Amino acid sequence: MTANPSELAERAAGVVGSDRFSSDNGTAKVRVESDRWVEAHRALAVEMPYFSWLSAIDWDTEVVVGDPPQSDDIEPRYEILSCLGNVETGESVILSTDIAKDEPSIASLTGVFGGADWHEREAAEMLGIDFVGHPNLTHLYLPDAFEGHPLRKSFPLLTRDVKPWPGIVDVEPMPDEEGPSTENPEDAG
Amino acid sequence: MTTVDRHRLSMHHSEVQVSVELQTPDMTLNLGPQHPSTHGVLRLIARVDGEVIKEVEPVIGYMHRGYEKLAEVRTYAQITTLVNRIDWVSGFANEIPFMVATERLMGLEVPERAQYIRLILTEMARISSHLVFLSSFPLELGASTPLMHALRERERVLDLLEGVTGGRFHPNFNRVGGVKPAAGAGKSEKKVAQDLPKGFLDQTRQAMQHVRDVCDDLKDLVVGNEIFMERTKGIGIIPVDKALAFGVSGPNLRASGVAFDIRKTDDYLPYSNFEFDVATGQNGDCFDRYSVRLEEVYQSSRIIDQAVDSIPSGELQAKVPRIFKVPAGEIYVRAENPKGEMGYYIVSEGGRGPYRLKIRSASFSNLSVLPWLLKGQLIPDIIAILGSLDFVLGDVDR
Amino acid sequence: MSALFDNFWALLGLKAVVAILVILNVALVIIFAELKISAHMQSRVGPYFAGGRYGWAQPLADGLKFIQKEDLVPRDADRPVFKLAPMVVLAGTVATFVIIPFSPTLVVRDLDLGVFYALAAGSVATIGVLMAGWSSANKYSLMGGLRAAAQLIAYELPLVLAVVGVVIHAGTLSMSGIVEAQAEPFFHLGQTAIHLPYIFQGQIIGFAIFFIAMLAELNRTPFDMPIAESELVMGYLTEYSGIRFTMFFLGEYAGMFAMSAIASSLFLGGYYFPGLDSGTFGPIVLMAKVGLLVFVMIWIRWTFPRLREDQLQSFAWRWLVPLSLVNLAVTATFKVVF
Numbered sequence: 001m002t003a004n005p006s007e008l009a010e011r012a013a014g015v016v017g018s019d020r021f022s023s024d025n026g027t028a029k030v031r032v033e034s035d036r037w038v039e040a041h042r043a044l045a046v047e048m049p050y051f052s053w054l055s056a057i058d059w060d061t062e063v064v065v066g067d068p069p070q071s072d073d074i075e076p077r078y079e080i081l082s083c084l085g086n087v088e089t090g091e092s093v094i095l096s097t098d099i100a101k102d103e104p105s106i107a108s109l110t111g112v113f114g115g116a117d118w119h120e121r122e123a124a125e126m127l128g129i130d131f132v133g134h135p136n137l138t139h140l141y142l143p144d145a146f147e148g149h150p151l152r153k154s155f156p157l158l159t160r161d162v163k164p165w166p167g168i169v170d171v172e173p174m175p176d177e178e179g180p181s182t183e184n185p186e187d188a189g
Numbered sequence: 190m191t192t193v194d195r196h197r198l199s200m201h202h203s204e205v206q207v208s209v210e211l212q213t214p215d216m217t218l219n220l221g222p223q224h225p226s227t228h229g230v231l232r233l234i235a236r237v238d239g240e241v242i243k244e245v246e247p248v249i250g251y252m253h254r255g256y257e258k259l260a261e262v263r264t265y266a267q268i269t270t271l272v273n274r275i276d277w278v279s280g281f282a283n284e285i286p287f288m289v290a291t292e293r294l295m296g297l298e299v300p301e302r303a304q305y306i307r308l309i310l311t312e313m314a315r316i317s318s319h320l321v322f323l324s325s326f327p328l329e330l331g332a333s334t335p336l337m338h339a340l341r342e343r344e345r346v347l348d349l350l351e352g353v354t355g356g357r358f359h360p361n362f363n364r365v366g367g368v369k370p371a372a373g374a375g376k377s378e379k380k381v382a383q384d385l386p387k388g389f390l391d392q393t394r395q396a397m398q399h400v401r402d403v404c405d406d407l408k409d410l411v412v413g414n415e416i417f418m419e420r421t422k423g424i425g426i427i428p429v430d431k432a433l434a435f436g437v438s439g440p441n442l443r444a445s446g447v448a449f450d451i452r453k454t455d456d457y458l459p460y461s462n463f464e465f466d467v468a469t470g471q472n473g474d475c476f477d478r479y480s481v482r483l484e485e486v487y488q489s490s491r492i493i494d495q496a497v498d499s500i501p502s503g504e505l506q507a508k509v510p511r512i513f514k515v516p517a518g519e520i521y522v523r524a525e526n527p528k529g530e531m532g533y534y535i536v537s538e539g540g541r542g543p544y545r546l547k548i549r550s551a552s553f554s555n556l557s558v559l560p561w562l563l564k565g566q567l568i569p570d571i572i573a574i575l576g577s578l579d580f581v582l583g584d585v586d587r
Numbered sequence: 588m589s590a591l592f593d594n595f596w597a598l599l600g601l602k603a604v605v606a607i608l609v610i611l612n613v614a615l616v617i618i619f620a621e622l623k624i625s626a627h628m629q630s631r632v633g634p635y636f637a638g639g640r641y642g643w644a645q646p647l648a649d650g651l652k653f654i655q656k657e658d659l660v661p662r663d664a665d666r667p668v669f670k671l672a673p674m675v676v677l678a679g680t681v682a683t684f685v686i687i688p689f690s691p692t693l694v695v696r697d698l699d700l701g702v703f704y705a706l707a708a709g710s711v712a713t714i715g716v717l718m719a720g721w722s723s724a725n726k727y728s729l730m731g732g733l734r735a736a737a738q739l740i741a742y743e744l745p746l747v748l749a750v751v752g753v754v755i756h757a758g759t760l761s762m763s764g765i766v767e768a769q770a771e772p773f774f775h776l777g778q779t780a781i782h783l784p785y786i787f788q789g790q791i792i793g794f795a796i797f798f799i800a801m802l803a804e805l806n807r808t809p810f811d812m813p814i815a816e817s818e819l820v821m822g823y824l825t826e827y828s829g830i831r832f833t834m835f836f837l838g839e840y841a842g843m844f845a846m847s848a849i850a851s852s853l854f855l856g857g858y859y860f861p862g863l864d865s866g867t868f869g870p871i872v873l874m875a876k877v878g879l880l881v882f883v884m885i886w887i888r889w890t891f892p893r894l895r896e897d898q899l900q901s902f903a904w905r906w907l908v909p910l911s912l913v914n915l916a917v918t919a920t921f922k923v924v925f
Contacts, residue, residue, distance in 0.1 A: 025293055025520040049433040050449075052523075053549040057536060066261040067540025070517060074538075081534065083521065083549070087433065087447050090454020094521060094534075115435035118557040126257075141250035141586060150258050151545075160262050218726055224820065240730070240896065329817040331808055331893030337629035416809055416892050568730070569895045572818050 012093040015047060016040035029094040037080070037097050038107045044084055045112055048093060052083035054109065054119035056127045056151075063153040065160065078104050078129060082116075105130035126151040215243055220571070222251050228575070229582035231556075237568065245563040245571070247556065252586035260546040264512055265291050265365055268542070272533075273359050275550055276584035278321055279314035279527045281350065284363040287533045289457045290522035291365050292507075294515050294537055300504040301459070303367035306385070308458045309393070309496050310350060310362070312489040316400055317346050318527035319482045319489075322579045323404075326479060327411050329576040330420050335411050342403040345396040352386040365513075367506030384505050390497045397490040404486050412480060421475035425562055425574035428473060435561075436554035439529025441578060444481045445473030451525035458524075463495045475577035482579070514539055528552050528584055552584035602695045606684045614840040617881055618646040621840075624882065625889045653836075656829035663724035664826065672719035673827070673834035679711030680838045683845040688763045690858050690869025701762035702750055705849050706743075709804065712842060713739040716806075716813060719835075720823035731822025734896055735813035738803055741903035742810075746800035748911035752793040752918040753785050753853045762849075766857035770865070784856035789921065792914045794854040796907055798880075801846045803899070805839065808888040812896050843881055851876035 005023035013021040013030045018040070020031040032040040045051075057079040061072050077098045085092035099106050108131040109116035120131040121140040128149035131137055139146065148155055221232040230251035236243040256275065260268050272287045273280035285307060292299055324339030347357045354360035354369075362369050368384075411417050427437060432445050442449055450467040452460040468484035470477025515537040523532030529551025538544040555578050563571055619634075622645060626633025638644025660669055685708075686701040688694040698704050713735055720732015754760055757768035765785075772780035773788060786794045803810040814822040824835055851857055855876045858869030865872075894902070 025518055027519060027521045029519070049430070050438075051434055051436045052438075052530060052532070053436065053534075053547070053554070055534070055547040057545045065258070066542055066544070067538070069538035069544060070540070071538070081547070083532075083534075087442070087449035090449070090451070092521075092523070113434045113436075114431065114561065115437075115554055115557055118553065139250075141253040150255060155258075157258060157262055216726065327892055331811065331815070331817065332889075332891060334625075334629050334889050337631060341630060410890075414892065416894055419898055420892060420895060567895065567897065569812070569815070569818050 008091055008093060012044060012048075016043050016095070027094060028092070029096060032095060032097050034080075034097045034099050034106055037095075038109060038112060040095060041082070041084070041109055041112045044093065044095065048084040048086045048091070050085040050087050050092075051109075051113035051115045052085050052092060054080070054082040054116055054123060056080045056123045056129055058127055058151065058153045060153045064156045065153070076101050078127060080106055080123070080129070082109070082119075099129070103130075104128065105132055107131070108133040110134055125149065128152065218568070222248075228580060231575075231580075231582055231585070233559075233563075233571070235563075235568075235571070240568045242563050242566050242568065242571065245560055247559050249556070249582070249585050252582045254583075254587065256587045257546055257548060260543055262542065264541045265515060265543070266511065268546070269363060270359070270361050272548070273361055274583060275548065275587055276318075276526065276528055276531070276552065276581045277358050278581050279318035280356075280358050281314040281354070281360045281362065282311045282318075282524070282526045283531060284360075285311055286457060286522045286524040286531055287535075288363045288365060289524070290520050290533050290535050291515060293522065294518050294520050294535060295365070295509075295513075296516075297366045297507045297509065299367050299507060301501050302384075302503040303505050304459050305496055305500045306353070306368050306505070307363065308460070309493055309500070310353065310360070311458065312493050312496075313346050313350050315489050315527040316486055316493075317343050317350070319486050320346070320400070320403075322482055323407055323411075323479070323486070326576045326579075327417065329572050330417065332411070332414075332417070335407055338406055338410075339403055342396075342399050345399055349389065349393055349396055352389060352392075364506055364509070366509040367504070369506075390500070393493060393497050397493055400490050401487060404483055407483060412483065418476060420569075420573055421479060421577070423472070424475045424570050425566070425577060426472060426474045427558060427562065431558065431561065432473070435558040437529070437558055438554065439526065439551050440468075440481045440485060441478055441529065441555050443468060444470035444477035446471055451523055451530060455523065457522060460492070462499070463492045465489075465492050475573050478577040478579070512541060514541055515543075523549065526551055528579060528581065529555055548587050550584045550587055552578075552580035552582075553587070556580050556585050599696075606695050607681065610681055610684055610841045610844070611837070613844045614837045615646040615650075617840045617843055618649075618836075619643065620881065621885050621888075622646070624885045628886075628889045650833060653833040654830050656832075658829045658831065659826070661724050661826050665722035665724070668718050668722035669826075670831070672715045672722060673831040673838070675715030675718060676712045676838040677715075677834045677841070679708055679713075679715060680842045680845055682708040682711065683842075683849070686762050687845065687848045687873075688766055688852060688857060688869075689873055690867075691763065691767075691865055693870060694763060697761055697763045700760050702754060702760045702765070702849075702853070705762070705845075706747055706750065709842070709846065709849075710739055710743055712838060713804070715838075716823050719827070720813075723823065723826040725826050727819040727821070728823045728825050731813045731815070731819050731825070734815075734819075735806065735823065737896065738806070738810065738813065738899065741900050742800040742803040742907075745796050745903060745907035745911045746804060748908070748915055749793040749797040749800065750853060752790055752911075752914055755915075755918050755922050756785055756788065756790070762852050762857075766852050766859055769856045770859040782856075782859075782861045784854060784859075786854040789918065790854055790914075792910065793918075794850070796911045796914065797850055797854065798883075799907065800903075801850060802884065802887070803903070805842050805846060805884075807843070807884055809891040809893045810899060811888075811893055812899065815893060843884060844877060847877040847880035847884070848873065850880055 005026045005028045009021040009023045009028035009030060016030060016032055018030055018032045022029050059074050059079060060076045061074050079096055079098050081094055081096045083092055083094050108120055118140060120134050121137060123129055124131055124137050125139045125142050126149055215236045215238050218235045218237050220235060222230040232248040233245050235245045256271050259271060269284055272283045275283045320339045320343040324336040327335045351357045354362035427445050429445050429447055432442050446469055448467045448469050453467060465488045468481045470481050517537050517539045519536050521532055521534045523530050531551055532549035534547035535543045536545040562574060623633045634642025634645035636642055637648045660666055683705050685695045686698050686705050716735040717732045720728045757765040769784050773783040774781055806813050851873060858865050858873045860872045863872060
């Protein structure tokens with residue numbers, strides 16, 4: 001890493017005019033208000049013109065698939081993420097914002113980055129988010145007649161309902177803790 | 190009265206026919222999903238006037254396997270098998286950023302030898318992926334001989350990969366905390382040394398020499414060919430600002446003159462221990478995209494040679510149980526894959542698998558520039574441009 | 588027996604049968620040569636099992652396989668034209684064989700306008716290609732057919748102009764006449780008569796232009812845009828299968844032979860080789876020269892990528908046509924002056 005993640009996050013937060021930033025696990029992340037989404041990108045794009053990706057997370061305490069989140073103080077919402085970078089210094093920053101679950105919509109980034117087109121189409125079909133101002137918000141991957149939004153936590157994965165995953169699924173303790181089967185790490189996976 | 194009509198009236202009858210441009214309806218040409226040059230199942234709906242493209246709309250999704258959803262119901266170890274199927278031409282390289290991200294979330298220290306093995310095999314995957322491109326791109330332009338010569342040497346590299354991992358395309362060799370030890374290794378001190386097959390390091394040195402030799406041949410046979418230059422120079426130019434706005438990365442970005450290499454900027458593998466140059470082009474055309482990748486093969490073989498000479502001995506894997514929980518947190522780790530930036534954004538909520546896994550694949554962004562890039566080009570140039578972007582549909586659709 | 592040979596029609600029929608047999612066999616040999624030569628250029632072995640040794644029967648086996656295939660016609664195709672197209676291609680190529688002199692006597696028909704006839708008959712094949720492209724009701728086929736037509740127009744002109752130089756030299760349009768003219772001593776070095784084919788009598792540029800235009804006329808790499816499998820799937824051949832595809836295939840390879848034989852006769856001295864009796868060794872000499880040219884064509888095909896259609900056109904109109912005109916003017920001037 002060329003820059004210290006916490007300094008980077010602080011600097012980027014200053015550029016977009018936000019005071020909420022984090023650098024956990026070396027990932028610089030800046031949170032902005034959803035109504036300043038496009039504005040924040042436009043401001044940061046001067047320094048970081050490399051548009052890496054855009055996606056979204058469905059935050060919910062009740063999930064149909066996978067392990068439920070351990071903490072139950074999660075506020076149900078969609079979190080939109082985008083990753084910008086600077087190709088000269090190699091720095092990259094993740095911008096994120098929250099939008100409400102009922103009628104999720106946010107302004108489109110296609111006016112700032114041409115590459116946002118496909119990423120937003122993907123997020124729209126997978127999570128049902130409306131990107132206002134997108135020129136062609138049709139399905140990218142799924143058939144036109146597909147109903148539902150697969151990456152929502154309420155969308156069941158039918159194959160897993162029909163047949164549970166075979167093999168070991170129970171959690172084992174870490175080797176430095178007390179517990180069985182620590183002497184065969186090579187079998188992992 | 191339209192302008193044309195008014196124009197007609199002012200002219201002599203015989204002049205009318207030559208002055209009004211012949212208006213022909215555009216033809217819609219459907220390339221793919223079954224077409225020899227679409228690398229699998231890409232479909233292009235092109236509106237053409239003669240052989241000139243007016244507009245092109247890529248249709249993807251024929252390979253969509255829903256890996257981001259599948260990852261939510263699998264454990265971290267099980268996801269390894271998924272991620273090396275994203276870009277199947279360089280399966281091993283796909284596993285690295287995912288593993289590094291998981292290990293960082295867990296705070297694991299990966300043994301140095303394991304890191305070196307990962308690095309050597311990643312560079313082998315890069316060589317194998319680039320050799321496929323370097324040989325199949327001339328094929329798309331009509332020259333089939335480079336294919337045979339380059340794939341013959343790629344076979345040596347794949348044999349080495351297979352010798353270590355047991356798989357040519359889907360190695361599934363990485364484990365959280367290191368790489369998979371050979372069967373029985375780890376039980377005693379003696380067997381730890383059996384991690385790499387006998388003679389692997391020597392054979393690697395030989396294979397690298399062969400790879401460099403075939404690249405010398407390709408330089409003469411392809412890059413120096415007058416017709417090849419005619420077909421590729423000045424074709425499909427991606428200017429830097431467009432490349433950045435569309436997230437074009439990897440050799441495609443470097444061909445436009447940007448020396449952006451995640452191997453140099455990030456520290457996901459110990460690349461800082463080795464000397465290598467970042468190959469860049471000037472014009473960002475198909476020719477530069479070809480020569481940048483050709484140069485990268487030389488650089489990769491250089492890295493491998495250094496790594497083989499300096500590989501340390503030691504453990505292959507940190508101690509990790511088979512099924513484990515990962516502490517809550519978010520992390521984004523990216524890596525320089527043969528196709529470009531490959532990254533995983535892992536959101537863990539303390540479960541056996543990720544709460545959300547975003548896969549940032551290089552080919553997806555590299556391909557998204559296509560509608561802009563193909564406008565006004567000729568049909569034969571579609572093939573040249575498509576080929577020069579070096580995408581894999583599994584990497585686009587995930 | 589001699590009565591049979593005296594009958595004009597019987598003799599003509601016999602000659603035609605022999606010519607067709609020769610064409611078929613020659614095409615098979617060239618196909619086999621291409622398979623083997625390309626294999627060795629690409630560090631492969633090539634056909635190996637068919638026929639027992641060296642896979643010599645591979646072209647035959649391929650042909651038999653094609654004959655067994657269903658004869659498919661697309662629903663929207665223009666059926667009569669679609670079915671006629673391969674025959675036109677093959678017929679055009681076969682017609683060229685009529686004037687190829689294998690020896691002073693071994694020629695189906697030595698026409699006075701032999702060269703003119705050969706060039707005219709050779710371009711009939713392109714009409715067949717255009718028919719195939721048009722009638723297939725397939726966009727790729729259509730584009731392939733149109734490319735072939737554009738290519739024909741662009742390359743027929745330099746081809747003819749290159750030949751005119753030779754015709755001026757020889758003073759005749761008869762193929763045999765041109766070969767005989769090359770058998771005449773070019774000059775005498777003391778007592779020794781020096782025989783030179785036209786390629787060494789100043790027609791080397793003419794030969795180069797003829798050879799390039801010939802590649803374009805035959806749709807061989809680097810001028811194989813009408814087929815261009817990476818762009819147009821298979822171009823005008825996309826919808827063809829079975830025996831009709833085989834006819835195109837045979838036509839292509841027989842065409843290679845025919846054009847090479849014409850080039851050999853015009854520029855390389857045909858059946859004549861100094862010191863060898865043309866009557867006895869003529870066919871062998873011609874075959875050797877043809878073999879050389881065919882090898883060069885195969886060599887080029889497996890080495891070069893293909894050009895783009897517009898590059899091909901500009902190459903033809905901006906380089907080959909002016910160059911062949913200059914060649915023509917220079918040849919004519921020398922003919923008049925000396």
